Amino acid sequence: MGDQRAPKIGVIGLVELLTLEPHGPDTFVAPVARYPWGGRLFGGQVVAQALRAAAATVDPSRAAHSLHSYFIRPGTIGEPVRFEVERLRDGRSFSTRQVVARQSAGAILNLSVSFQAAEDEADVQVATIPADVPGPDEPGALDWSWGSVLERRAVQHEGGLGYWIRLTDDLPDDPVVQTCALAFASDSAPSRPARALHPHATADLSDRGRFQGASLDHAVWFHRPTDAREWHWYDCRTHGLSGSRGLVTGDVLAADGTHVATIAQQVLIRLHQET
Numbered sequence: 001m002g003d004q005r006a007p008k009i010g011v012i013g014l015v016e017l018l019t020l021e022p023h024g025p026d027t028f029v030a031p032v033a034r035y036p037w038g039g040r041l042f043g044g045q046v047v048a049q050a051l052r053a054a055a056a057t058v059d060p061s062r063a064a065h066s067l068h069s070y071f072i073r074p075g076t077i078g079e080p081v082r083f084e085v086e087r088l089r090d091g092r093s094f095s096t097r098q099v100v101a102r103q104s105a106g107a108i109l110n111l112s113v114s115f116q117a118a119e120d121e122a123d124v125q126v127a128t129i130p131a132d133v134p135g136p137d138e139p140g141a142l143d144w145s146w147g148s149v150l151e152r153r154a155v156q157h158e159g160g161l162g163y164w165i166r167l168t169d170d171l172p173d174d175p176v177v178q179t180c181a182l183a184f185a186s187d188s189a190p191s192r193p194a195r196a197l198h199p200h201a202t203a204d205l206s207d208r209g210r211f212q213g214a215s216l217d218h219a220v221w222f223h224r225p226t227d228a229r230e231w232h233w234y235d236c237r238t239h240g241l242s243g244s245r246g247l248v249t250g251d252v253l254a255a256d257g258t259h260v261a262t263i264a265q266q267v268l269i270r271l272h273q274e275t
Contacts, residue, residue, distance in 0.1 A: 006077035007012050009033040009042075010148030014169040017045060018052045018180050026085040029052045034077050036146050041075030041108075043215045044187030046101050048180040050111040053083035054097040055176045062095050062115035064179055068219045069111040079103055093117050127251040127259040129233050132157050135255075136231050137165035150188060161193045162250075163234040171229055181228035182261060186252065189234040190265035194246025197238055200271055214268040216245065226260040234263070244270045 004143060012033050020028035030049045035042050055064065075081060080196050081101050088096040094116050101109035133155055134140040141153035153164040165185050171177055191213055226232070236250035246269050252261040 002097050004158065005079075006032050006034040008147075009035055014048075014149055014167060014181055014184060015171060018048060018177060020049065020056065020083065023082065026057050028056065028083045028085070029080050030083065031080055032075070032077050032096070039077055041077055041081075042187065043071055043109075043218065044073075044184040046071075046075055046081060046109045047111065047187060048184035049081060049100040050083055050101050050109060051113055051183050052176070052180045053085050054099050054111070055180075057085050057087060057097060058090075058115045059126045060176070062117050063175065063225075064113055064222055065116045066115040066221045067111060067183065067221070068217070069109055070217045071109055071124055071215050072107050073105065074214070075101070075103060075108040076105070081108070093119070101252045104266045107156060125259045127235070127253060129253050129257055130157055130159050130235070133162065133233065136166075146188075150185060152188060154192070159235070160237055161196060162236055163189050164231050165189060166231045167233055169229070173227075175225055178226065178228050179222060181219055181233075182222070182226060182252070185228060185232070186234075186261065186263045187215060187218060187265070189236055189250060190218075190248035190263065191215070191246075191267045191269075193236045193238040194241065194248050194267050195269050196247065197241050198269060198271070213270070216266045216268055219264045221262045222260070223262065224258055224260050226258070231255045232260065234253070241269060244268055 002110055005131045020030045084100045086098040088098055094114055096114050097113050098109050136153040141155050144154045145151045149169045151166050155162050167181050171181055233253045234250050236248050239247040248266050249264045253259050
């Protein structure tokens with residue numbers, strides 16, 4: 001019954017998911033969506049909503065520059081999510097917030113996010129899109145999209161596995177919404193590069209049922225403003241497997257080569273035991 005109360009992603013769009021209802025001081029409630037894999041929430045949704053809740057307590061002149069989150073337990077699509085924001089500090093340049101996302105079973109996410117006032121300082125970029133990467137609509141870019149709000153193209157190239165990703169929702173130009181949208185999309189890239197290292201992995205998605213997988217923690221550093229409705233290249237690198245955990249980091253670049261964010265995620269990759 002609970003699964004049927006949540007509308008499918010696409011029926012409910014990202015803008016609606018990011019529309020939070022105040023429930024007391026620095027407390028917000030957000031709707032949920034049903035995703036193609038069944039009864040668990042998409043971690044990127046909860047991260048994006050937690051970031052939106054934190055931003056609602058900060059002066060609009062300060063933009064998020066980094067977030068760090070821990071996924072505590074799987075969220076259910078059977079009920080809304082409650083976000084409790086703690087104002088840790090408001091300094092002259094930076095504001096720090098902590099957000100706990102809760103459902104009836106308890107906390108499902110803990111997120112820390114830092115905001116910074118704009119500063120006119122040096123702007124230097126190092127990351128670039130590899131020359132051998134085909135564009136999202138060129139041969140060699142495989143359609144691994146899910147739902148109807150996120151398009152994803154997987155590309156195997158000399159440097160590893162990367163993705164072209166964009167959101168297809170009709171998002172406003174609001175920079176806070178755009179940053180939250182990028183946080184939403186960023187959780188759709190990291191798990192596969194780590195899983196591909198496993199001896200029981202295959203070269204396609206047919207091995208997904210062999211593993212118990214979950215995101216353990218997720219971090220994003222926001223470098224420059226961007227439009228999440230446009231294609232972005234997620235250049236992902238895995239750093240090995242140990243103790244059923246894999247670590248992936250990646251640079252996020254707009255199609256014009258602008259380095260807009262860096263991501264890092266540790267994922268659980270546990271082989272299902274035959275009984």
